[in-house]
Amino acid sequence: MAILTPNASQDYITAPSNPLKAIYDKVVNRQRLTKQDGFDIINSNDLLGIGILADTARKIVTPPERQDHVYWVHNYHINITNVCEGTCRFCAFSRRSEKAMKAYFWTVEEIVEQVRNYPGVAELSEFHIVSGMTPKLNLEFYIDLFETLQANFPHVHIKGLTAAEIDYLAKLEGMTSEEVLKTLKAHGHGSMPGGGAEVFSDRVRELLYPDKITHWEWLEIHGLAHKLGMKSNATLLAGLGETWEERLDHILYVRDQQDQTGGFMTFIPLNCWYDNTAVDPANALTGVENLKLFALSRLMLDNVPYIKSYWIQHGMKMSQVSLSFGVNDLDGTVTQEKITHMAGSDTPQAITKADLVHMIRQAGKIPVERDTLYNIKQIFE
Numbered sequence: 001m002a003i004l005t006p007n008a009s010q011d012y013i014t015a016p017s018n019p020l021k022a023i024y025d026k027v028v029n030r031q032r033l034t035k036q037d038g039f040d041i042i043n044s045n046d047l048l049g050i051g052i053l054a055d056t057a058r059k060i061v062t063p064p065e066r067q068d069h070v071y072w073v074h075n076y077h078i079n080i081t082n083v084c085e086g087t088c089r090f091c092a093f094s095r096r097s098e099k100a101m102k103a104y105f106w107t108v109e110e111i112v113e114q115v116r117n118y119p120g121v122a123e124l125s126e127f128h129i130v131s132g133m134t135p136k137l138n139l140e141f142y143i144d145l146f147e148t149l150q151a152n153f154p155h156v157h158i159k160g161l162t163a164a165e166i167d168y169l170a171k172l173e174g175m176t177s178e179e180v181l182k183t184l185k186a187h188g189h190g191s192m193p194g195g196g197a198e199v200f201s202d203r204v205r206e207l208l209y210p211d212k213i214t215h216w217e218w219l220e221i222h223g224l225a226h227k228l229g230m231k232s233n234a235t236l237l238a239g240l241g242e243t244w245e246e247r248l249d250h251i252l253y254v255r256d257q258q259d260q261t262g263g264f265m266t267f268i269p270l271n272c273w274y275d276n277t278a279v280d281p282a283n284a285l286t287g288v289e290n291l292k293l294f295a296l297s298r299l300m301l302d303n304v305p306y307i308k309s310y311w312i313q314h315g316m317k318m319s320q321v322s323l324s325f326g327v328n329d330l331d332g333t334v335t336q337e338k339i340t341h342m343a344g345s346d347t348p349q350a351i352t353k354a355d356l357v358h359m360i361r362q363a364g365k366i367p368v369e370r371d372t373l374y375n376i377k378q379i380f381e
């Protein structure tokens with residue numbers, strides 16, 4: 001059980017006149033927040049009060065010895081191809097064919113060569129592998145890739161394939177998603193990233209990604225992975241024109257799934273980037289809305305241990321501030337990210353360990369390098 005020491009923040013939030021006091025009382029008593037509580041958080045203009053609530057919730061779900069930790073992983077992104085049969089209108093990454101401008105497709109040999117040339121390869125913990133969906137990228141390709149990566153870099157965990165990619169492979173190969181997951185797991189697949197969820201709203205899906213798997217299918221595939229003993233993450237892509245209620249419902253769907261199968265490690269509220277997409281940039285979240293969404297995620301998801309700010313999308317400064325709004329993970333060193341940068345992200349494509357450590361320390365927290373499954377590799381006291 002977490003230990004909460006009295007401080008000025010608690011005096012403020014527990015004042016009888018504070019409208020957020022009732023939610024604070026629920027948080028410290030480990031009572032689950034309702035959808036109405038979620039609306040009360042969303043509708044409050046007391047941003048600092050919301051931060052206090054989220055920071056309190058973060059402490060409550062964190063073991064005392066880890067309370068000031070902020071995690072990151074030394075990871076390397078592999079986006080094998082941008083050729084994709086998907087039609088998502090928010091996507092600037094995909095190309096319809098290999099002949100299209102800026103289309104690319106890496107072979108297994110090319111990927112291994114790139115990783116080998118990466119100066120930090122000896123310290124790597126994780127490959128993060130997500131790509132377009134195209135028949136050339138079939139099950140046989142992935143088996144070859146995973147086996148080859150394992151043979152050459154046995155110290156690196158393979159986190160890869162969104163639920164949408166698993167579903168695509170299943171249809172391509174005439175198999176069930178469970179059979180695909182079992183097969184890949186037997187060849188080195190370690191865990192799943194949280195992408196492909198977008199917003200669990202039929203209304204937004206119909207407008208922007210009607211061909212993508214439904215939210216029920218996304219949740220089902222993650223549930224299958226959890227039952228096979230694989231951990232995974234969950235995302236919410238905000239800034240597509242969704243309402244606050246749709247964001248809140250999305251978070252509650254994740255909470256329900258976690259109650260059933262328990263394999264989500266991290267929830268990641270993402271931001272859409274708009275260059276070369278069909279989405280109106282007027283839908284972008286403001287800074288205050290982003291901080292509210294981080295806090296809302298932490299407060300509603302009492303059963304998910306980590307909330308992540310993906311600095312590639314939120315930027316370094318927003319990510320640092322988010323550490324006071326319930327966030328306790330900053331993803332990782334990344335290296336070679338393509339998907340968000342093709343949509344105009346102006347963040348760097350990689351960050352050094354020293355920069356991450358500095359950023360976390362400046363927020364008054366303890367930087368901790370982890371592996372994919374949150375085993376601690378190094379504490380930077």
Ligand code: SF4
Pocket residue numbers: 084085086087088091092093094131132133164
């Ligand atoms: S978001 Fe993914 S599935 Fe959709 S078009 Fe882009 S690469 Fe394809």
